[in-house]
Amino acid sequence: MGLDPLLRAAAAGADPVRVALPFGTPCWLVTGHAQVRRVLSGAEFDRTTIDIAEIPRTTEESMLVPGTLSCLSGADHQRQRKLLMPHLQAGPVRALHGRIEEIAQGLITDIVAADGPVDLVAEYCNPLAMRVFCEMFGVPFEDCDQLAEWTTQLLSYEAGSRIRQRAGVATARYLYERVERGEYAEGSLLATLVAACGRDEVSFGDMLSLAVSVVLAGFETTSHVLAKFLYRLLTDERLANDLARDGVAMDRAVEELLRVTNFAGGEMLPYRAAVDVVFGSVTIRAGEYVVPAIGSANMDPAAFPEPDRIDIDRSRNPHLSFGFGTHFCAGAPLARAELAIGLAVFLRSPLRDYTISADGLAWETESILWPIRALVAAPRAGSVVR
Numbered sequence: 469m470g471l472d473p474l475l476r477a478a479a480a481g482a483d484p485v486r487v488a489l490p491f492g493t494p495c496w497l498v499t500g501h502a503q504v505r506r507v508l509s510g511a512e513f514d515r516t517t518i519d520i521a522e523i524p525r526t527t528e529e530s531m532l533v534p535g536t537l538s539c540l541s542g543a544d545h546q547r548q549r550k551l552l553m554p555h556l557q558a559g560p561v562r563a564l565h566g567r568i569e570e571i572a573q574g575l576i577t578d579i580v581a582a583d584g585p586v587d588l589v590a591e592y593c594n595p596l597a598m599r600v601f602c603e604m605f606g607v608p609f610e611d612c613d614q615l616a617e618w619t620t621q622l623l624s625y626e627a628g629s630r631i632r633q634r635a636g637v638a639t640a641r642y643l644y645e646r647v648e649r650g651e652y653a654e655g656s657l658l659a660t661l662v663a664a665c666g667r668d669e670v671s672f673g674d675m676l677s678l679a680v681s682v683v684l685a686g687f688e689t690t691s692h693v694l695a696k697f698l699y700r701l702l703t704d705e706r707l708a709n710d711l712a713r714d715g716v717a718m719d720r721a722v723e724e725l726l727r728v729t730n731f732a733g734g735e736m737l738p739y740r741a742a743v744d745v746v747f748g749s750v751t752i753r754a755g756e757y758v759v760p761a762i763g764s765a766n767m768d769p770a771a772f773p774e775p776d777r778i779d780i781d782r783s784r785n786p787h788l789s790f791g792f793g794t795h796f797c798a799g800a801p802l803a804r805a806e807l808a809i810g811l812a813v814f815l816r817s818p819l820r821d822y823t824i825s826a827d828g829l830a831w832e833t834e835s836i837l838w839p840i841r842a843l844v845a846a847p848r849a850g851s852v853v854r
């Protein structure tokens with residue numbers, strides 16, 4: 469949940485630190501806020517020349533695939549990213565707010581009616597994120613469990629390369645078949661991608677790979693982060709009271725929770741220096757790899773006064789949890805809306821007073837996202853369901 473102690477130690481000095489990850493070539497770990505922003509800004513570092521055999525990584529195979537959205541830059545990157553925007557930027561996402569609220573409220577109503585212990589990951593965070601994703605993306609909700617299983621395998625430290633390859637192929641084949649049969653909702657993101665392909669704005673292969681990238685990025689992420697928010701809320705009375713205050717700015721609170729809640733252990737996928745770059749007393753040579761530690765950057769006292777304090781009223785909050793620059797999260801407006809609405813609906817419900825049982829928290833140790841696997845909460849003894 470918090471920052472990996474090793475990252476915190478590395479962040480004590482401002483300069484990049486030379487590290488070796490379990491696989492790939494040694495690299496530079498960049499931890500300061502200004503330095504991480506500089507890496508992400510795209511001017512001196514990118515991923516266009518990465519070599520998947522040598523890329524520093526925590527999994528046997530590289531999570532980055534050359535030629536896909538996360539590895540492109542310049543006009544190629546812009547062309548593909550632009551295709552997602554009609555569905556993911558702030559305007560269209562605002563139109564989804566009512567629907568997100570309706571889905572969240574429906575889930576909460578069912579949980580309250582059951583009036584017993586509930587796994588908030590299985591019953592609230594996952595279905596909320598998956599339902600919203602499926603409707604926006606244009607595939608049936610019933611297929612989401614299958615998509616989630618493949619995504620889990622693709623993001624696993626433990627799955628062997630055969631399993632991971634099979635999961636990647638299965639996701640692409642699933643999307644290929646839906647596209648071939650025209651089985652996607654009208655007006656959805658998938659429909660937009662197919663139409664762009666029909667107008668030759670994107671090749672069929674790139675369209676499919678873009679769709680796979682969105683599936684991989686689009687629902688597990690939000691579900692995991694929401695689960696971590698709920699865990700904090702149910703275990704930190706001061707935070708719960710702060711969030712329940714009248715007139716609290718939920719959007720601002722979400723930004724602060726995003727700042728302190730680690731995702732994937734706090735480090736990001738690597739970049740490669742395109743030119744020699746000097747950071748303080750360290751020169752990173754062109755061709756060397758760097759890992760930007762956004763979790764450390766989010767705790768840098770130079771950018772965030774009293775970084776360890778969760779201050780939901782923090783007015784200036786340039787956290788890097790959605791990245792920065794070229795590869796800034798394309799789904800940030802959607803994720804922000806789901807988190808703010810998911811949290812607000814939860815806070816208005818009797819679940820706010822539930823408690824987490826002693827063995828109610830289980831971590832998923834195999835995923836690079838470091839998610840909560842189960843978060844079992846139960847009504848407080850003697851409480852009455854309102």
Ligand code: HEM
Pocket residue numbers: 537538539549556681682685686687689690693731736737788789790791794795796797798799800802803
């Ligand atoms: C709380 C939830 C989320 C978090 C914390 C998050 C975080 C991030 C981060 C850090 C990156 C940059 C990765 C890199 O290139 O190194 C990223 C990229 C991306 N995210 Fe998210 N994300 C979230 C939700 C979403 C959602 C809901 C979607 C779409 C429905 C999405 C779609 C994308 C896409 C397409 C990219 C690649 C952008 C590019 O390379 O231009 N994300 N996300």
